[in-house]
Amino acid sequence: MESPRHPAREWSIQEIVRSTGVTSRTLRHYQQVGLLTPSRTGHGGQRFYDGAALLRLQRILVLRELGLGLPEIGRVLDEQVETVSALRAHAAQLEREQERLSRIVASVQSTIRILETGGELMTDTMFDGFDHTQHREEVEERWGEQAYADSDRWWRSLSDTEKEGFREEVDALVAGFADTSARELPAEHEEVQALTARLYTWISAGWGGKRPGAEAFVGIGDMYVADPRFGATFTVDGRPFAEHVRDAMTVYALEHLE
CATH class of the missing domain: 1.10.1660.10 (Multidrug-efflux Transporter Regulator; Chain: A; Domain 2)
Known part of the structure; x- marks a missing residue:
């Protein structure tokens, strides 16, 4: 009350x-x-x-x-977590992220000072705070360092509104594939392939505008299935559908990509 x-x-x-x-x-x-x-x-x-x-x-x-x-x-x-307790946990996570970003700022400022004074570069300080995630390593291993660099440069160039639109599109795609999977539509179905065409456009944007070929697109689909982090994204109400997405991507690649 x-x-x-x-x-x-x-x-x-x-x-x-x-x-x-x-x-x-x-x-x-x-x-x-x-x-x-x-x-x-x-x-x-x-x-x-x-x-x-x-x-x-x-x-x-x-x-x-x-x-x-x-x-x-x-x-x-x-x-079932009490709201204040949940917000405290979120605040603690944000504080850790803030601390990490502060360390990155300090490392860059340190490098600037070294370059301005002619000092010696030190890896211990140059890379403090950077989050070298598995996603970066996987992208560079599969498609090369340039692929990651192009994607990272593109993402940093977006405005907050553009980033939100990019997130909205992938959320809509996940919801769409969840629906077509629940209705057991085959990978080659027109509705499924329309979603896959949008997914291809979304991935191309994330690659800095470079369009992946058939092998790369199928490889991304395989990664969706093999990597549990992507598997969690393509799971709704405990029902996984990453294989449905992978199969749709394979059909699309065979029909539209070289």
Whole structure:
């Protein structure tokens, strides 16, 4: 029950968009996948969000910043954890990330000073804080250092809005493949292949605009199946469908790519 000092309040979707920078399209998608439900829908379909919805949206955005995909976020939110305790855990993760980024800034500033004074470069300080993830290593091993460099340069060139649009597209693709898999549509089905064409465009963008050939595209599909991190992305309600995506990519590659 709301206390007299803290009366119940709701925010319109327009207020949420202005305050957070999250687009109305993203909020609708969060509702469609069951992550964030409006507290009520008013006249003309106007959606309103109460304090509990705002807290949930903040957690969603924090978890996105920490690199989680929507299926993983859903699993985290479904855990029966008291809100303040959950936010404390998120804050601790963000503080660790902030500390890591501060170390990167310090390492770059140290390199600048060394270059300006003619000192000796030291690997102990030059690379402090950098997160050399397995994804980078895998990309460089499979497709070369240039492939990773092009992708990284492209991502850093995007505005926040463009990055959000890129994330929205992959979320929509995951939802689409989850649906076609649940309906047991074959890989060569027109609807599945339309999704795969969008996936190819999305991957090409992530490669800095370079279009992967048939072998590379099939290789990415194989990685979706072999790597449990991608497997988690292509799992909804405990039902995996990475193989469905891989098979669709294989069909697309054979029919459209060289």
